[in-house]
Amino acid sequence: DIQMTQSPSTLSASIGDTVTITCRASQNINNWLAWYQQKPGKAPKLLIYKTSTLASGVPSRFSGSDSGTEFTLTITSLQPDDFATYYCQQYTSFGQGTRLEIK
Amino acid sequence: EVQLVESGGGLVEPGGSLRLSCVASGITFSNTWMSWVRQAPGKGLDWIGRIKSKSDGGTTYYAAPVNGRFTISRDESKNTLYLQMNSLKTEDTAVYYCTTDCSGGSCYGGHFDPWGQGILVTVSS
Numbered sequence: 001d002i003q004m005t006q007s008p009s010t011l012s013a014s015i016g017d018t019v020t021i022t023c024r025a026s027q028n029i030n031n032w033l034a035w036y037q038q039k040p041g042k043a044p045k046l047l048i049y050k051t052s053t054l055a056s057g058v059p060s061r062f063s064g065s066d067s068g069t070e071f072t073l074t075i076t077s078l079q080p081d082d083f084a085t086y087y088c089q090q091y092t093s094f095g096q097g098t099r100l101e102i103k
Numbered sequence: 104e105v106q107l108v109e110s111g112g113g114l115v116e117p118g119g120s121l122r123l124s125c126v127a128s129g130i131t132f133s134n135t136w137m138s139w140v141r142q143a144p145g146k147g148l149d150w151i152g153r154i155k156s157k158s159d160g161g162t163t164y165y166a167a168p169v170n171g172r173f174t175i176s177r178d179e180s181k182n183t184l185y186l187q188m189n190s191l192k193t194e195d196t197a198v199y200y201c202t203t204d205c206s207g208g209s210c211y212g213g214h215f216d217p218w219g220q221g222i223l224v225t226v227s228s
Contacts, residue, residue, distance in 0.1 A: 034214035053217065095147075
């Protein structure tokens with residue numbers, strides 16, 4: 001089974017900052033890598049799929065990229081609404097999650 | 104607008120059974136692969152199983168922790184997905200989400216979208 005290692009587990013940032021979350025796959029995978037945002041008590045919301053395709057209605061300050069087996073979610077110009085937990089996913093494996101909190 | 108609505112959760116004793124339902128609207132359910140994903144309190148997301156569309160054979164797949172205890176099925180006439188959970192354990196306590204599975208069928212890309220609101224299952228004596 002593919003394992004997804006996500007880092008960091010917690011990230012502190014300020015409004016307006018740019019942050020990066022990384023997901024590394026245990027083996028070479030295709031580009032079917034997705035990112036989700038989850039807020040407390042809510043279902044996960046799809047942000048990005050196929051590594052870099054923005055889901056409908058997602059602001060352009062969210063972007064995704066890859067370099068081999070390492071995948072990256074970048075959020076530029078952080079807004080108050082962005083503070084949440086983020087998960088990567090490939091096939092049936094999810095990363096452990098990154099909690100983005102206000103510094 | 105696509106909508107998935109789960110029901111059937113609640114409190115059950117260890118060793119007991121429960122059946123969750125997920126009613127889908129706004130999609131061509133018969134062409135759609137579906138999955139169940141759960142989230143234990145304060146923990147991350149865990150995929151637990153998938154069912155292909157009827158046209159793709161309706162095959163089911165399960166994660167190891169639930170294989171042999173949980174059964175996924177679908178009723179096209181009701182646009183409804185089911186999760187039958189037997190021999191429940193305390194570690195099955197979680198919020199359960201149904202989601203459209205874009206690993207095949209009517210969508211493509213391997214992602215899960217959209218998700219239901221989630222339903223809480225508590226296994227405790």
